[in-house]
Amino acid sequence: MLTRRIIACLDVNAGRVVKGIQFLDLIDAGDPAALAVRHAAGGADEIVFLDITATHERRALLLDAVRRAAEQIFIPLTVGGGIRSLDDALLVFDSGADKVSVNSAALARPELITEIGLRFGEQAVVVAIDGRRNLGSPDTAQVYASGGRKATGLRVIDWAKQAEARGAGEILLTSMDSDGMRSGFDCELTAAVSAAVQIPVIASGGAGNVGHFADVFTRGCADAALAASIFHFGISDARTLKQELAAFGLPMRLPC
Amino acid sequence: MKPGKTVVIDYKTGNLNSVCKSLQAVGADLIVTMEPEGLRNAARIVLPGVGHFASTERLLSSGMGDALRNRVADGIPFLGICVGLQWLFSGSTEAPDTPGLGIFPEMCERFPAGIKSPHVGWNSLELTGTSRLLDGLPPSSYVYFTHSYRAGRINATTAVTNYGGDFSSVIEKDNWMAVQFHPEKSGAVGLKILQNFMKVSTC
Numbered sequence: 161m162l163t164r165r166i167i168a169c170l171d172v173n174a175g176r177v178v179k180g181i182q183f184l185d186l187i188d189a190g191d192p193a194a195l196a197v198r199h200a201a202g203g204a205d206e207i208v209f210l211d212i213t214a215t216h217e218r219r220a221l222l223l224d225a226v227r228r229a230a231e232q233i234f235i236p237l238t239v240g241g242g243i244r245s246l247d248d249a250l251l252v253f254d255s256g257a258d259k260v261s262v263n264s265a266a267l268a269r270p271e272l273i274t275e276i277g278l279r280f281g282e283q284a285v286v287v288a289i290d291g292r293r294n295l296g297s298p299d300t301a302q303v304y305a306s307g308g309r310k311a312t313g314l315r316v317i318d319w320a321k322q323a324e325a326r327g328a329g330e331i332l333l334t335s336m337d338s339d340g341m342r343s344g345f346d347c348e349l350t351a352a353v354s355a356a357v358q359i360p361v362i363a364s365g366g367a368g369n370v371g372h373f374a375d376v377f378t379r380g381c382a383d384a385a386l387a388a389s390i391f392h393f394g395i396s397d398a399r400t401l402k403q404e405l406a407a408f409g410l411p412m413r414l415p416c
Numbered sequence: 417m418k419p420g421k422t423v424v425i426d427y428k429t430g431n432l433n434s435v436c437k438s439l440q441a442v443g444a445d446l447i448v449t450m451e452p453e454g455l456r457n458a459a460r461i462v463l464p465g466v467g468h469f470a471s472t473e474r475l476l477s478s479g480m481g482d483a484l485r486n487r488v489a490d491g492i493p494f495l496g497i498c499v500g501l502q503w504l505f506s507g508s509t510e511a512p513d514t515p516g517l518g519i520f521p522e523m524c525e526r527f528p529a530g531i532k533s534p535h536v537g538w539n540s541l542e543l544t545g546t547s548r549l550l551d552g553l554p555p556s557s558y559v560y561f562t563h564s565y566r567a568g569r570i571n572a573t574t575a576v577t578n579y580g581g582d583f584s585s586v587i588e589k590d591n592w593m594a595v596q597f598h599p600e601k602s603g604a605v606g607l608k609i610l611q612n613f614m615k616v617s618t619c
Contacts, residue, residue, distance in 0.1 A: 162539045162579055164560065200603070205538055236560060236601050258601060277439055280431065283534055283562040285485045326600035329534060331563070362534045383537065413538040413558040416603070 164377045165384035166392075167362060167396045168199035172241075175221025178212070193228035200233040203399030203416040205249040207233060208261070208386065211241030212307075223255045230256025240288055240332075246275045261286040261332055264305040267312055267319070270326055270397040277327035283360055285330075286362070288322035291316035291349060292336040298352035308336050316349065317356045324357045331361045332386070338366030342389070347380035362386060370401060374408045379406040396414055420459025420618065424448045425480065429471040431515060433499065435464040438600035442611040452483035458492055459481050459548030459618050464600075469565065470511035481517050481580045493616040496564055496594035504594055507541045510565050519592055520572065524565045531580040539577050539597075541585055546572035549586055549593055549612050559585070559595075559602040559609075566596060570585070591616070 164181045171178045188194055196207045207229070211222045219242065226239055234367045240261025249260045260280075266272050266287055276285045290308045293301035293316075301316040312319075320331050333353050334372035335346035345366045354361040363376045367390045376382045387401065395401050402412040422444040426432055436446055439462065447454065455461060465472070475481055488494045502508050503516045508524035516524075519572065527533045540556040550557070566583035569576055575586035577596070587594045593613065599606035 162535065164536050165537050186424060230433065231437060234434075234441070234601060235603050253431045254433070256437070258434060281429070282465060282564075283536065330536060358532050359534065360532055383532070416558070 161411045162203070163413045164382070164405070165205040165362075166203075166373070166402055166412075167206040167208055167238075167384055167386050168196075168204035168398060169210060169364070169386045169388045170195055170199075171210050171212055171388070172222055172225065172298045173212050174218045175225050189355065192225040193232065196229040196237070197232045199398065200235050202397030203402055204235070205384070205398070205413055205416070206236040206238065208238045208240065210261075213242065213303065216242075223251060226252060226255040226257055238286055240286070244348075246272065246279065249280070253284070256276075259284045259286050259329070261288045263288040263290065264307075266323065267276065267303065267305045267314070270322060273311075273323060273326040273328055277329070281329075282327045283329040285328050286332050287320075287328040288332040288334065289316055289319060289323070289353075290334045290336055293346075293349060296352075298349045300385070301349050301352075304336060305340060317352060319352045320357050324359050328359060331357060331360055333361055334364040335366060339364070341366055342368030345376035345380055345382070345385070347376050350376055350380035350382050354383070360384060370395065370404045372407055373401065374410060377410050419455060421447045422460040422462060422614070423455055423458035425454075425461065425463045425475070427471060427474050427480075428452045429465065429499075429530055432468075434598075434600040435462065438607060438610055441569070442607055442614055444614060449575055450478075452479040455480075455483045455487050458487060460614070460616075461487060461492060461494045461538055463496045463500035463503065463509060465495070465497055465501075465503065467499060468510065469499060469502060469508040469516075470514050472499060472516070473514045475503065476515065476517070487548040491591060492618055493591045493613065494593060495613050496592075497600070498596060498598060501568060501584070501594035502565060504587070504592060505522075505567055507550050508565050510581045519589070520567070520570055520587070521568055522567060524567045526565050527580045534562055534580045535566075536562045538602075539579060540576060541575040542582075543575050544569070545574040545587060545588075547586060548616055549595065549609050550575060551612050553605060559597040559599065559605055561585075561597045563596060
């Protein structure tokens with residue numbers, strides 16, 4: 161049976177993890193590669209590096225981290241953030257990533273989704289969508305670009321469908337309403353997007369406890385969920401999280 | 417493990433990084449080639465594959481198909497991965513004008529409507545025969561898939577996976593071996609499968 165995935169996400173700035181879990185026994189707990197290895201050993205089903213580096217010159221630091229991580233982990237590695245062109249994607253793939261996640265650049269030029277898909281296969285293109293609906297219905301949720309700073313006027317549902325039509329392999333949906341609140345994923349929005357497309361949907365934003373993951377996998381119909389800060393709050397690793405979710409009856413990759 | 421080069425066939429699709437790194441991790445001494453002549457001194461041959469079935473076109477047009485048939489007939493173990501498995505069939509509805517190698521006469525088809533496609537993520541392997549590749553693995557081990565087309569169960573199927581019905585996830589017939597999933601992305605289970613492939617004796 162196809163399992164639901166728990167994806168460990170690391171925010172990386174200039175080659176350093178900025179809000180990852182701190183493992184006391186790691187010599188360098190800010191090194192994305194070292195943390196990726198730790199999360200893979202801890203039972204994560206995939207790893208995501210989200211690069212938030214502002215300046216292009218420091219991009220090499222990320223690529224170096226990707227290269228070192230790819231040498232040591234044998235589970236899928238996705239890199240997102242700052243991928244503006246096919247050339248940017250090429251550099252990331254060449255460094256050893258299995259998938260790239262595109263967001264603002266795909267909004268500015270949706271052809272980018274198709275271009276990367278043709279070169280590396282559709283399975284390698286994740287379209288990240290930052291959505292906000294305030295108190296509106298899921299249908300009214302709007303897409304935001306540039307790290308959530310710029311409203312686009314696009315509806316989340318419409319953009320997800322367009323991304324699929326252009327060859328996205330997966331959708332990574334972040335609820336800006338829920339992100340950082342620790343009060344649960346936006347299950348209604350996730351379910352609406354999941355129903356609107358035939359490709360897998362990864363839920364992100366709002367996880368505070370194990371029950372939130374169970375919720376987004378059941379009510380939210382999510383195929384996968386991103387886990388980041390959850391590892392700060394009593395859940396030591398993905399394996400523990402997955403064992404608890406398996407107890408809810410959810411299919412999980414165990415042992416892992 | 418008998419020494420010798422493991423040749424990875426490059427047909428300019430996707431990226432070979434992960435496959436090469438994982439093979440090296442289990443001790444393979446690698447050569448990457450695009451040319452049929454590159455198979456000449458191979459002790460083992462690996463055909464990776466991500467992307468569209470049409471991209472396999474250059475394998476037949478370059479003469480790689482014939483070279484491969486000859487080498488495998490000589491006793492060289494072959495491992496096809498993902499599209500590399502599908503290519504062993506007579507074709508795929510993904511690219512009806514692109515013939516496959518035709519070791520198996522069936523066609524690969526898209527997942528039925530009504531389930532999400534691509535099939536992405538970790539799913540389990542259910543043994544249906546004696547498998548050299550899965551030797552020593554616990555039953556129902558999980559491996560990582562990402563694909564929209566699949567081959568049904570055939571006589572040479574040694575493991576199936578269920579997603580919209582059973583499909584062939586491992587095929588083994590003589591020295592033709594192939595997997596629909598990505599062993600290079602399947603953690604310790606995947607490395608064990610590659611290690612098993614590296615142990616298949618060459619003659």
